[in-house]
Amino acid sequence: MAVLALCAGGTTLAVKPDGTLYVKARNTRLMANASATADAIAILQPGKAVTWKGADPKNKQWHRVEVDGKKGVVFQSNLAAQPPNLELITKNGEQKVDPVAYASSGAAVKGLSQGAIDYGNGKGTNYAEATKQIQKLEELAGKVGPAEMDAHARKAGLFRVVGPKETASRGRK
Template identity: 60%
Template sequence: MRRWTWGVVLLALGVPATAAWAVKKDEKLYVKARNTRVLKSSVPTADVVAVLQPGQQVTWKGADPKNAQWHQVTEPGGKAGFVFQTNLSTKPPDMELVSKDGKTRTIDPAAFVSSGAAVKALSPGAEKYGKEKGGGYADAVAQIKKLEGLALKVTPVEIDAHVKQAGLFPVVAPDTKVGPQAKKAVK
Protein backbone atom coordinates (compact mmCIF):
# COMPACT_ATOMS: atom_id res chain seq x y z
CA MET A 1 0.00 0.00 0.00
CA ARG A 2 1.30 3.47 -0.81
CA ARG A 3 2.47 5.72 2.02
CA TRP A 4 -0.32 8.27 1.53
CA THR A 5 -2.91 5.46 1.55
CA TRP A 6 -1.59 4.33 4.95
CA GLY A 7 -1.96 7.93 6.12
CA VAL A 8 -5.61 7.98 5.06
CA VAL A 9 -6.21 4.62 6.78
CA LEU A 10 -4.53 5.80 9.99
CA LEU A 11 -6.50 9.05 9.99
CA ALA A 12 -9.74 7.10 9.49
CA LEU A 13 -8.82 5.01 12.53
CA GLY A 14 -8.25 8.16 14.57
CA VAL A 15 -4.45 8.00 14.65
CA PRO A 16 -3.15 11.60 14.59
CA ALA A 17 -0.90 12.70 11.77
CA THR A 18 2.17 14.59 12.89
CA ALA A 19 4.40 17.20 11.34
CA ALA A 20 7.23 14.72 11.53
CA TRP A 21 5.75 12.17 9.11
CA ALA A 22 7.52 13.81 6.22
CA VAL A 23 10.93 13.75 7.88
CA LYS A 24 13.34 11.10 8.94
CA LYS A 25 15.36 10.98 12.14
CA ASP A 26 18.02 13.72 12.24
CA GLU A 27 16.28 15.88 9.64
CA LYS A 28 15.24 19.47 10.34
CA LEU A 29 11.88 20.83 11.48
CA TYR A 30 10.90 24.44 12.11
CA VAL A 31 9.37 26.07 15.16
CA LYS A 32 5.96 27.68 14.49
CA ALA A 33 4.99 29.32 17.79
CA ARG A 34 6.48 32.15 19.83
CA ASN A 35 8.17 31.09 23.09
CA THR A 36 7.99 27.38 22.28
CA ARG A 37 9.34 25.43 25.23
CA VAL A 38 11.85 22.64 24.80
CA LEU A 39 11.30 20.50 27.90
CA LYS A 40 13.63 18.08 29.65
CA SER A 41 11.01 15.31 29.32
CA SER A 42 7.61 14.84 27.68
CA VAL A 43 5.82 15.88 30.87
CA PRO A 44 4.24 19.36 30.50
CA THR A 45 5.63 20.45 33.88
CA ALA A 46 9.22 19.35 33.13
CA ASP A 47 12.08 21.82 33.37
CA VAL A 48 12.56 24.12 30.39
CA VAL A 49 15.79 23.39 28.50
CA ALA A 50 15.36 26.17 25.93
CA VAL A 51 12.74 28.57 24.59
CA LEU A 52 12.58 28.90 20.81
CA GLN A 53 11.03 31.40 18.43
CA PRO A 54 9.28 31.00 15.05
CA GLY A 55 11.56 29.96 12.23
CA GLN A 56 14.25 28.38 14.40
CA GLN A 57 15.29 24.92 13.24
CA VAL A 58 15.45 21.84 15.41
CA THR A 59 16.76 18.40 14.61
CA TRP A 60 14.00 15.83 14.89
CA LYS A 61 14.84 12.68 16.86
CA GLY A 62 11.40 11.05 16.83
CA ALA A 63 8.07 11.00 18.62
CA ASP A 64 8.07 10.07 22.28
CA PRO A 65 7.00 6.39 22.45
CA LYS A 66 4.97 7.06 25.62
CA ASN A 67 3.17 10.18 24.31
CA ALA A 68 3.21 10.78 20.54
CA GLN A 69 2.08 14.40 21.00
CA TRP A 70 5.61 15.18 22.17
CA HIS A 71 8.60 14.98 19.86
CA GLN A 72 12.22 14.70 20.87
CA VAL A 73 14.40 17.34 19.24
CA THR A 74 17.82 18.89 19.52
CA GLU A 75 17.61 22.68 19.62
CA PRO A 76 20.07 24.94 17.73
CA GLY A 77 22.40 25.17 20.75
CA GLY A 78 22.72 21.37 20.90
CA LYS A 79 20.46 20.73 23.92
CA ALA A 80 18.08 17.78 23.63
CA GLY A 81 14.50 17.93 24.81
CA PHE A 82 10.83 17.55 23.90
CA VAL A 83 8.51 19.90 22.00
CA PHE A 84 4.75 19.63 21.61
CA GLN A 85 4.02 18.46 18.04
CA THR A 86 1.78 21.37 17.00
CA ASN A 87 4.69 23.76 17.45
CA LEU A 88 6.69 22.02 14.72
CA SER A 89 6.47 22.25 10.95
CA THR A 90 8.25 20.65 8.02
CA LYS A 91 8.31 24.02 6.26
CA PRO A 92 9.84 27.28 7.43
CA PRO A 93 7.37 30.02 8.29
CA ASP A 94 6.52 32.29 5.39
CA MET A 95 8.48 35.50 5.26
CA GLU A 96 6.33 38.45 6.24
CA LEU A 97 5.88 41.20 3.68
CA VAL A 98 6.11 44.80 4.78
CA SER A 99 5.80 47.94 2.76
CA LYS A 100 7.39 51.31 3.37
CA ASP A 101 7.81 54.26 1.04
CA GLY A 102 6.20 52.29 -1.77
CA LYS A 103 8.76 49.48 -1.55
CA THR A 104 7.95 45.94 -0.41
CA ARG A 105 10.45 43.78 1.42
CA THR A 106 10.41 40.54 3.38
CA ILE A 107 11.42 40.20 7.00
CA ASP A 108 12.28 37.23 9.15
CA PRO A 109 9.22 35.75 10.96
CA ALA A 110 10.96 35.88 14.36
CA ALA A 111 11.76 39.57 13.87
CA PHE A 112 8.18 40.18 12.75
CA VAL A 113 6.75 38.48 15.86
CA SER A 114 9.05 40.33 18.24
CA SER A 115 8.25 43.66 16.60
CA GLY A 116 4.64 43.51 17.72
CA ALA A 117 3.44 43.91 14.13
CA ALA A 118 2.15 40.35 14.15
CA VAL A 119 -0.67 41.33 16.51
CA LYS A 120 -1.79 44.30 14.41
CA ALA A 121 -4.87 43.54 12.39
CA LEU A 122 -4.62 46.64 10.22
CA SER A 123 -1.68 48.10 8.39
CA PRO A 124 -1.50 51.90 8.25
CA GLY A 125 -2.61 51.73 4.59
CA ALA A 126 -5.68 49.61 5.40
CA GLU A 127 -6.55 51.92 8.29
CA LYS A 128 -6.31 54.99 6.05
CA TYR A 129 -8.41 53.32 3.34
CA GLY A 130 -11.16 52.36 5.80
CA LYS A 131 -11.32 55.83 7.31
CA GLU A 132 -11.44 57.51 3.89
CA LYS A 133 -14.09 55.08 2.61
CA GLY A 134 -16.31 56.02 5.58
CA GLY A 135 -19.55 54.42 6.71
CA GLY A 136 -19.25 50.80 7.81
CA TYR A 137 -15.59 50.74 6.81
CA ALA A 138 -14.72 53.52 9.25
CA ASP A 139 -16.75 51.77 11.98
CA ALA A 140 -14.90 48.50 11.31
CA VAL A 141 -11.54 50.30 11.52
CA ALA A 142 -12.53 51.86 14.86
CA GLN A 143 -13.63 48.47 16.23
CA ILE A 144 -10.47 46.72 15.09
CA LYS A 145 -8.30 49.48 16.57
CA LYS A 146 -10.15 49.04 19.88
CA LEU A 147 -9.53 45.27 19.79
CA GLU A 148 -5.85 45.86 19.01
CA GLY A 149 -5.65 48.09 22.09
CA LEU A 150 -7.20 45.40 24.25
CA ALA A 151 -4.88 42.74 22.80
CA LEU A 152 -1.82 44.82 23.68
CA LYS A 153 -2.88 44.84 27.33
CA VAL A 154 -2.97 41.04 27.60
CA THR A 155 0.41 39.72 28.72
CA PRO A 156 1.89 36.28 28.06
CA VAL A 157 1.72 35.67 31.82
CA GLU A 158 -2.05 36.34 31.77
CA ILE A 159 -2.48 34.03 28.81
CA ASP A 160 -0.52 31.35 30.65
CA ALA A 161 -2.72 31.79 33.74
CA HIS A 162 -5.87 31.51 31.60
CA VAL A 163 -4.58 28.35 29.90
CA LYS A 164 -4.00 26.75 33.30
CA GLN A 165 -7.33 27.96 34.74
CA ALA A 166 -9.24 26.69 31.71
CA GLY A 167 -7.47 23.33 31.82
CA LEU A 168 -5.94 23.86 28.38
CA PHE A 169 -2.67 22.27 27.36
CA PRO A 170 0.29 24.61 28.00
CA VAL A 171 2.47 24.37 24.90
CA VAL A 172 4.14 27.76 24.92
CA ALA A 173 5.86 29.63 27.70
CA PRO A 174 4.72 32.89 29.28
CA ASP A 175 8.28 34.16 28.94
CA THR A 176 11.73 33.11 27.77
CA LYS A 177 12.92 31.80 31.13
CA VAL A 178 14.93 28.59 31.06
CA GLY A 179 15.02 26.24 34.06
CA PRO A 180 12.42 24.84 36.44
CA GLN A 181 8.86 25.90 35.79
CA ALA A 182 7.10 27.75 38.59
CA LYS A 183 4.77 25.46 40.50
CA LYS A 184 1.92 27.83 41.36
CA ALA A 185 -1.48 26.73 42.60
CA VAL A 186 -4.24 27.47 40.12
CA LYS A 187 -7.39 28.91 41.66
Protein backbone atom coordinates in the same frame (compact mmCIF):
# COMPACT_ATOMS: atom_id res chain seq x y z
CA MET B 1 11.63 2.94 10.51
CA ALA B 2 9.56 5.79 11.92
CA VAL B 3 8.44 8.59 9.66
CA LEU B 4 6.66 11.76 10.73
CA ALA B 5 3.92 12.96 8.40
CA LEU B 6 3.01 16.60 8.86
CA CYS B 7 -0.04 17.95 7.09
CA ALA B 8 0.24 21.42 5.61
CA GLY B 9 -2.37 22.85 3.30
CA GLY B 10 -3.75 19.44 2.44
CA THR B 11 -0.41 17.86 1.55
CA THR B 12 1.50 15.39 3.69
CA LEU B 13 5.19 16.00 4.23
CA ALA B 14 7.28 13.07 5.47
CA VAL B 15 10.36 13.45 7.65
CA LYS B 16 12.65 10.55 8.53
CA PRO B 17 14.50 10.26 11.84
CA ASP B 18 17.47 12.63 11.98
CA GLY B 19 15.73 14.77 9.36
CA THR B 20 15.30 18.50 9.77
CA LEU B 21 12.15 20.20 10.98
CA TYR B 22 11.60 23.88 11.72
CA VAL B 23 10.02 25.71 14.61
CA LYS B 24 6.98 27.62 13.40
CA ALA B 25 5.64 29.20 16.60
CA ARG B 26 7.13 32.01 18.65
CA ASN B 27 8.52 31.12 22.08
CA THR B 28 8.27 27.36 21.51
CA ARG B 29 9.46 25.47 24.55
CA LEU B 30 12.00 22.67 24.27
CA MET B 31 10.81 20.59 27.22
CA ALA B 32 12.78 18.10 29.33
CA ASN B 33 10.03 15.49 28.86
CA ALA B 34 6.57 15.04 27.36
CA SER B 35 4.65 16.86 30.06
CA ALA B 36 3.16 20.34 30.15
CA THR B 37 4.69 20.76 33.61
CA ALA B 38 8.20 19.65 32.62
CA ASP B 39 11.12 22.04 32.85
CA ALA B 40 11.81 24.12 29.75
CA ILE B 41 15.34 23.53 28.49
CA ALA B 42 15.29 26.32 25.90
CA ILE B 43 12.94 28.74 24.18
CA LEU B 44 12.97 28.39 20.39
CA GLN B 45 11.92 30.97 17.83
CA PRO B 46 10.36 30.59 14.37
CA GLY B 47 12.73 29.31 11.70
CA LYS B 48 15.01 27.46 14.13
CA ALA B 49 16.06 24.14 12.59
CA VAL B 50 15.80 21.07 14.80
CA THR B 51 16.79 17.46 14.22
CA TRP B 52 13.78 15.18 14.56
CA LYS B 53 14.43 12.05 16.65
CA GLY B 54 10.91 10.60 16.56
CA ALA B 55 7.63 10.86 18.42
CA ASP B 56 7.66 10.33 22.15
CA PRO B 57 6.76 6.66 22.68
CA LYS B 58 4.22 7.42 25.43
CA ASN B 59 2.66 10.61 24.06
CA LYS B 60 2.67 10.93 20.27
CA GLN B 61 1.75 14.65 20.37
CA TRP B 62 5.25 15.38 21.66
CA HIS B 63 8.26 14.89 19.42
CA ARG B 64 11.85 14.29 20.46
CA VAL B 65 14.25 16.77 18.88
CA GLU B 66 17.84 17.91 19.20
CA VAL B 67 18.88 21.52 18.76
CA ASP B 68 22.19 23.23 19.53
CA GLY B 69 23.38 20.12 21.37
CA LYS B 70 20.29 20.05 23.61
CA LYS B 71 17.81 17.19 23.57
CA GLY B 72 14.17 17.48 24.56
CA VAL B 73 10.62 17.36 23.26
CA VAL B 74 8.49 19.88 21.39
CA PHE B 75 4.74 19.81 20.89
CA GLN B 76 4.04 18.62 17.32
CA SER B 77 1.90 21.62 16.31
CA ASN B 78 4.97 23.86 16.78
CA LEU B 79 6.95 22.03 14.09
CA ALA B 80 6.87 22.30 10.30
CA ALA B 81 8.61 20.49 7.47
CA GLN B 82 9.43 23.81 5.77
CA PRO B 83 10.93 26.89 7.41
CA PRO B 84 8.47 29.75 7.85
CA ASN B 85 8.96 32.78 5.63
CA LEU B 86 10.78 35.22 7.90
CA GLU B 87 11.80 37.83 5.38
CA LEU B 88 10.10 41.15 5.85
CA ILE B 89 10.92 44.16 3.75
CA THR B 90 10.09 47.76 4.59
CA LYS B 91 7.60 49.74 2.55
CA ASN B 92 10.30 51.35 0.41
CA GLY B 93 11.77 47.90 -0.34
CA GLU B 94 15.28 48.90 0.65
CA GLN B 95 15.66 47.78 4.24
CA LYS B 96 15.01 44.33 5.66
CA VAL B 97 13.32 44.02 9.03
CA ASP B 98 14.40 41.62 11.77
CA PRO B 99 11.37 39.28 11.88
CA VAL B 100 11.89 38.29 15.53
CA ALA B 101 12.00 41.93 16.61
CA TYR B 102 8.98 42.68 14.43
CA ALA B 103 6.94 39.84 15.91
CA SER B 104 8.02 40.74 19.45
CA SER B 105 6.90 44.33 18.94
CA GLY B 106 3.35 43.15 18.29
CA ALA B 107 3.29 45.15 15.05
CA ALA B 108 2.57 41.98 13.11
CA VAL B 109 -0.84 41.68 14.74
CA LYS B 110 -1.79 45.27 15.48
CA GLY B 111 -5.01 46.72 14.23
CA LEU B 112 -6.93 46.92 11.08
CA SER B 113 -5.94 49.82 8.91
CA GLN B 114 -8.56 52.41 8.06
CA GLY B 115 -8.58 51.03 4.53
CA ALA B 116 -9.40 47.53 5.82
CA ILE B 117 -12.15 48.94 8.05
CA ASP B 118 -13.67 50.89 5.15
CA TYR B 119 -13.46 47.82 2.90
CA GLY B 120 -15.15 45.59 5.50
CA ASN B 121 -17.88 48.12 6.19
CA GLY B 122 -18.57 48.50 2.45
CA LYS B 123 -18.91 44.76 1.78
CA GLY B 124 -22.21 44.20 3.58
CA THR B 125 -23.58 43.28 6.97
CA ASN B 126 -21.48 40.16 7.62
CA TYR B 127 -18.21 41.89 6.78
CA ALA B 128 -19.14 45.00 8.76
CA GLU B 129 -19.98 42.85 11.79
CA ALA B 130 -16.70 40.93 11.44
CA THR B 131 -14.83 44.24 11.23
CA LYS B 132 -16.50 45.44 14.45
CA GLN B 133 -15.66 42.18 16.21
CA ILE B 134 -12.00 42.41 15.18
CA GLN B 135 -11.85 46.00 16.44
CA LYS B 136 -13.34 44.90 19.79
CA LEU B 137 -10.79 42.10 20.03
CA GLU B 138 -7.98 44.54 19.26
CA GLU B 139 -9.23 46.85 22.02
CA LEU B 140 -9.37 43.95 24.47
CA ALA B 141 -5.91 42.73 23.44
CA GLY B 142 -4.53 46.19 24.20
CA LYS B 143 -5.65 45.77 27.81
CA VAL B 144 -4.09 42.33 28.29
CA GLY B 145 -0.43 42.13 29.22
CA PRO B 146 1.95 39.36 30.25
CA ALA B 147 0.79 39.45 33.89
CA GLU B 148 -2.85 38.93 32.91
CA MET B 149 -1.93 36.17 30.47
CA ASP B 150 0.19 34.44 33.09
CA ALA B 151 -2.62 34.64 35.67
CA HIS B 152 -5.08 33.16 33.16
CA ALA B 153 -2.64 30.38 32.19
CA ARG B 154 -2.14 29.44 35.85
CA LYS B 155 -5.88 29.43 36.55
CA ALA B 156 -6.66 27.37 33.43
CA GLY B 157 -3.78 24.92 34.00
CA LEU B 158 -2.11 25.93 30.71
CA PHE B 159 1.54 26.51 29.86
CA ARG B 160 2.95 29.43 31.75
CA VAL B 161 3.47 32.57 29.68
CA VAL B 162 6.96 32.87 28.28
CA GLY B 163 8.35 36.31 27.59
CA PRO B 164 10.68 37.20 24.76
CA LYS B 165 13.68 35.51 26.34
CA GLU B 166 16.18 33.54 24.36
CA THR B 167 16.66 30.92 27.10
CA ALA B 168 14.47 29.31 29.70
CA SER B 169 15.17 29.16 33.39
CA ARG B 170 15.58 25.76 34.91
CA GLY B 171 13.50 24.63 37.83
CA ARG B 172 10.04 25.56 38.92
CA LYS B 173 8.91 28.39 41.12
